[in-house]
Amino acid sequence: MDEEFWHRKWRSDEIGFHQGETNALLLRHFSALGLAPGARVFVPLCGKSRDVHWLLGQGYAVVGAELSRLAVEQLFAELGLDPEVTDQGPLERFEAGRLTVFVGDFLDLDRETLGEVAGVYDRAALVALPEPMRGRYAAHLAAVTRHAPQLLITFEYDPSLAIGPPFSVTEHEVRRHYGAAYHVACAEMHEMKGGLKGGHPAHEAAYLLKPR
Numbered sequence: 001m002d003e004e005f006w007h008r009k010w011r012s013d014e015i016g017f018h019q020g021e022t023n024a025l026l027l028r029h030f031s032a033l034g035l036a037p038g039a040r041v042f043v044p045l046c047g048k049s050r051d052v053h054w055l056l057g058q059g060y061a062v063v064g065a066e067l068s069r070l071a072v073e074q075l076f077a078e079l080g081l082d083p084e085v086t087d088q089g090p091l092e093r094f095e096a097g098r099l100t101v102f103v104g105d106f107l108d109l110d111r112e113t114l115g116e117v118a119g120v121y122d123r124a125a126l127v128a129l130p131e132p133m134r135g136r137y138a139a140h141l142a143a144v145t146r147h148a149p150q151l152l153i154t155f156e157y158d159p160s161l162a163i164g165p166p167f168s169v170t171e172h173e174v175r176r177h178y179g180a181a182y183h184v185a186c187a188e189m190h191e192m193k194g195g196l197k198g199g200h201p202a203h204e205a206a207y208l209l210k211p212r
Ligand SMILES: C[S@@+](CC[C@H](N)C(=O)[O-])C[C@H]1O[C@@H](n2cnc3c(N)ncnc32)[C@H](O)[C@@H]1O
Pocket: 006, 007, 017, 018, 019, 044, 045, 046, 047, 048, 049, 050, 065, 066, 067, 068, 071, 104, 105, 106, 107, 123, 124, 125, 128, 165
């Protein structure tokens, strides 16, 4: 899963992962992170997610990271925001109002550049990456966010039936990546109507990660 794979997806508008509505698990479980009003929330691999609109609407300041400049241009345009764009080392920084998005490889985003965040929302980010990359992603996310509490949304399906993305990530794997540094609790797991990847049975799960 190289960078070109994602650039191609965005260029050809093959963005089946993009949801037209706010994610229902975000609506049901984000408050369990217990963040203060106006807190700064990090959304890794944010695409042009409607969930960013919702978080801003709740009064949070949102910081995203996204590889595709096209996705980020669309995100700001759909929000009706005209960003200021500046270079930030290997990344570009798009900023308008309470929204900042770093464009480039998430692994190039360091702690100082990101700044303090109070919470993290991962939907379709960990599961977007193949297994060999997920360990690096999770370790980097924990480090740059200084183990801020996280709402993590994953998919689970029989991996012999389909190849990701999205990849199937089990609770066991979530605990392997995050269990040493966080208390991990599964807040909800439900069967997905219509399944995933051509109708294969699948579950969507929400985990609450609180630093130990
Ligand atoms: C499956 S999509 C999910 C987007 C968004 N979270 C959502 O729920 O709609 C994964 C996103 O990660 C981005 N991406 C992939 N690899 C990345 C990387 N190394 N750094 C930053 N973004 C990346 C892709 O361009 C894509 O927009």
